[in-house]
Every structure is written in C-alpha cells, then in structure tokens.
Amino acid sequence: MSFDLSVIPHKNIILAVTGGIAAYKSAILVRRLKDYGFDVRVVMTQGAQAFITPLTFQALSGNPVHTELLDPEAEAGMGHIELARWADLILVAPASCDSIAKFANGLADDLLSTLYLATKAPVWVAPAMNQQMWAAKATQRNLQTLVEDGVHVIMPDAGEQACGDVGLGRMPEPEDLARQVAAYFHKAQRAIAEKFGLLAGKRVTITAGPTREAIDPVRYISNHSTGKMGFALAAACYAAGAKVTLVAGPVSLDTPNGVQRINVSSAMQMLDVSMDQLQQGCDIFIATAAVADYRVAQVAEHKIKKAGDELAVSLVKNPDIVATIAQQQQRPFMVGFAAETQNVEQYAAGKLVAKKLDMIACNDVSRPDIGFASDENAMTVFFAQSYHMNKRELEKASKQEISQQLVESIADALRRRL
Numbered sequence: 558m559s560f561d562l563s564v565i566p567h568k569n570i571i572l573a574v575t576g577g578i579a580a581y582k583s584a585i586l587v588r589r590l591k592d593y594g595f596d597v598r599v600v601m602t603q604g605a606q607a608f609i610t611p612l613t614f615q616a617l618s619g620n621p622v623h624t625e626l627l628d629p630e631a632e633a634g635m636g637h638i639e640l641a642r643w644a645d646l647i648l649v650a651p652a653s654c655d656s657i658a659k660f661a662n663g664l665a666d667d668l669l670s671t672l673y674l675a676t677k678a679p680v681w682v683a684p685a686m687n688q689q690m691w692a693a694k695a696t697q698r699n700l701q702t703l704v705e706d707g708v709h710v711i712m713p714d715a716g717e718q719a720c721g722d723v724g725l726g727r728m729p730e731p732e733d734l735a736r737q738v739a740a741y742f743h744k745a746q747r748a749i750a751e752k753f754g755l756l757a758g759k760r761v762t763i764t765a766g767p768t769r770e771a772i773d774p775v776r777y778i779s780n781h782s783t784g785k786m787g788f789a790l791a792a793a794c795y796a797a798g799a800k801v802t803l804v805a806g807p808v809s810l811d812t813p814n815g816v817q818r819i820n821v822s823s824a825m826q827m828l829d830v831s832m833d834q835l836q837q838g839c840d841i842f843i844a845t846a847a848v849a850d851y852r853v854a855q856v857a858e859h860k861i862k863k864a865g866d867e868l869a870v871s872l873v874k875n876p877d878i879v880a881t882i883a884q885q886q887q888r889p890f891m892v893g894f895a896a897e898t899q900n901v902e903q904y905a906a907g908k909l910v911a912k913k914l915d916m917i918a919c920n921d922v923s924r925p926d927i928g929f930a931s932d933e934n935a936m937t938v939f940f941a942q943s944y945h946m947n948k949r950e951l952e953k954a955s956k957q958e959i960s961q962q963l964v965e966s967i968a969d970a971l972r973r974r975l
C-alpha cells in the first residue's frame with residue numbers, strides 16, 4: 558500500500574532505541590520515517606549505545622539525540638517532560654526485554670522509562686530479542702500488561718536470529734514499521750475529516766475529462782480537456798471528508814488518493830455510469846467533464862477507407878448528463894461548469910437556470926493563462942436563486958486552491974439549503 562504523502566499530517570515521532578542487535582535497523586528506520594515527512598527525535602538507552610552511536614542517529618535525524626535523564630545540558634535544550642509532550646507517537650524499536658519489563662512495572666530510572674510514564678502520546682513497541690527470551694513467561698506476562706495498558710505491540714517476525722537461533726524475535730523491516738506509523742496517522746486524519754470535514758460523510762460523484770465519440774473502430778471525435786480540474790476537485794472533496802467517485806473520460810492522470818475511479822469513453826457511457834451512481838446514492842453531483850455535444854449517428858463497423866475528396870459524417874446530439882441528473886426525482890446538489898470565450902457570466906447564469914443547477918462555476922477560456930490544459934484557473938461561481946447568494950469570485954490560483962474554494966462554496970450552499 559502506498560500513501561499520498563501530502564495527506565499524511567506533519568507529526569513528531571520519538572524513536573526510542575534500546576539494547577539489541579536490531580538497533581542497526583533503527584538507523585534505516587529514521588530514514589524511512591523522514592521519507593514520510595515526520596520529524597524524528599531519537600532517544601537511546603545505555604544498552605543501545607553499545608550497538609550503535611548517537612552520532613549516527615543525530616546525522617540521520619537532523620536532531621540532537623537524547624540519552625540522559627539528568628543531563629543539565631540536555632535538560633536546558635529539551636528536557637524529558639518537554640520531550641514527552643513534543644511526541645505525537647513514541648516508537649520503541651527495537652524494544653528489549655528490559656525496556657518492556659520496565660514499562661510493565663512503572664520503573665523510572667532512565668530517560669526512556671521516564672518518558673514512557675510522562676507522555677500522553679500513543680506508545681508502540683517493536684520487541685526484538687532471542688526467541689527463548691521472547692517466549693519466556695515473564696516477557697509474555699509483561700507484554701500482556703503493556704497491551705492492557707494501551708500500548709501497541711508490533712509482533713516480531715520469525716526467522717534466523719543473529720545469535721544463530723531460529724524463531725520469533727526479529728524486528729520487522731524498517732520500511733514496514735514506517736509504513737505502519739504513516740498508516741496510523743493517515744487513518745486518524747481520515748476519521749477526523751469524515752467526522753468534521755466540510756463535506757463529512759457526503760457522497761460525491763464527479764465527471765471529468767473529455768469524452769471520445771467513435772467514428773469507426775480506429776477514429777474518434779474528442780476535445781482538449783485534460784481532466785485536471787475534476788481530478789483536483791475529487792482530491793479536495795475527499796480531503797473534506799467525502800466519499801468520492803470520479804467518472805473519468807480518457808485522461809492520463811493518476812487517481813487521487815482515496816477516490817474511486819470509473820473510466821468511461823463516450824458520453825453515453827458517462828451518462829450510464831452517472832445514473833448508476835445516482836441509484837447507489839449521491840448527495841453532490843459535480844460535472845466538470847467536457848462532454849462532446851454530438852456523437853456519430855452511425856459508427857462504422859470497419860475502418861472507413863479513403864475515397865472521394867469529401868466525407869460527410871452525420872452527428873446526433875448527445876444527452877446533457879448534468880441536466881438529465883438534475884431532472885431526477887431524488888436529485889443531488891448539482892454543480893456545473895461553464896467554459897466560455899465571450900459573455901462569460903451571462904452564458905453561465907443562463908446555463909444555471911436552463912440545466913436546473915444549484916451552482917455553476919464559470920471560466921473564461923479565451924484567457925491564455927487559465928482553463929483547459931493550464932494548472933491555474935480563475936472562476937466566478939453563481940448560485941441558484943434559492944440560496945440567497947448571487948455570486949462569488951474565485952481569484953486566479955492553482956487548480957488545487959480553486960478546488961478548495963469550490964468545496965467551501967458547496968459547503969456554504971448546502972448549509973443554506975438545510
């Protein structure tokens with residue numbers, strides 16, 4: 558499983574290293590945690606320093622390493638209570654038998670055991686030891702106590718050990734541990750968004766990209782839409798706590814993290830999938846797709862051969878997807894987009910009424926600096942009369958920022974509707 562790093566919040570991790578040969582893996586663990594954007598401070602016990610030097614961790618973490626409970630110099634920098642408060646999570650890896658026993662019995666005779674008692678942050682331990690020591694009744698009893706005290710115990714791996722034994726007791730690989738920490742914060746962040754985000758719990762369907770209307774098996778009619786706006790909006794809606802389905806025409810963009818994507822090609826397919834989404838439950842429908850207005854009346858079964866100087870292809874009108882959805886009885890909150898080259902506001906406001914939308918966002922595609930393939934956009938948003946707010950200007954900004962402003966506008970309007 559991979560993560561979109563931008564959705565993992567910035568967090569402070571204390572990596573506590575205790576005495577054990579697996580301490581060498583902790584050096585790589587610092588690296589991997591930093592890859593996820595975490596700020597890492599390392600605490601080492603006396604035992605750990607027999608295996609690896611504080612200097613190694615200092616260089617890798619970019620922070621001073623903490624080793625002493627009552628070192629006046631360290632206390633002047635970040636004392637043990639401050640350190641305990643600084644941490645969003647304490648990961649003890651490797652966790653020795655001794656450190657586990659200390660935690661289980663509430664000892665506080667060194668920096669780590671004191672931190673353990675002084676912190677409110679979640680504590681994770683990754684035990685690593687000889688398989689016989691792991692299996693010892695006292696160790697298992699202590700681990701049970703830790704679990705009951707709310708500590709998260711990461712099970713050791715089985716395999717060949719440094720001492721020559723084979724069995725349970727190997728510390729999981731650093732990549733694995735770092736990924737578990739990232740997943741924990743990722744899930745915590747998601748749970749908050751789903752509960753308190755601007756679109757918490759809302760089901761959103763977004764159409765995006767162009768459609769392709771086949772002429773024959775090898776040719777089609779399409780347009781230059783890249784889908785960037787729809788994809789950016791999908792990401793913003795997801796970040797705001799919504800469950801998002803993206804009905805995407807043929808575009809070469811990565812699916813935003815957490816978003817369900819359904820690929821379609823033609824306008825008719827886009828309509829079918831959109832209606833399907835409506836059946837499954839949809840609170841907000843956002844139409845960013847540049848749907849082809851016409852499709853070929855009779856798609857040729859075989860490749861059309863070059864013949865005379867002219868070729869006539871007859872076109873028929875495609876259904877208007879957003880207007881069709883807006884006509885349904887259980888209609889969601891409807892958001893349309895309008896790309897115009899002249900009389901931008903007048904045409905957009907007209908479409909708002911004609912398509913029975915709740916909101917329409919329009920932009921001037923005659924401006925070379927915004928729209929279609931550009932990464933930036935500027936928009937004017939109009940609301941249906943019942944919302945008692947006529948329009949809102951969104952200043953030129955990245956499509957990500959514009960998406961965020963659009964999410965705010967949708968949430969505003971929804972609040973007014975309720």
Ligand code: C5P
Nearest residue numbers: 844845846848876877878879893894895
């Ligand atoms: O009429 P026009 O194409 O300018 O309207 C643009 C808006 O209508 C966009 O939100 C677009 O996604 C939507 N639309 C649609 N189905 C069509 C044509 C446009 O959903 N066939």
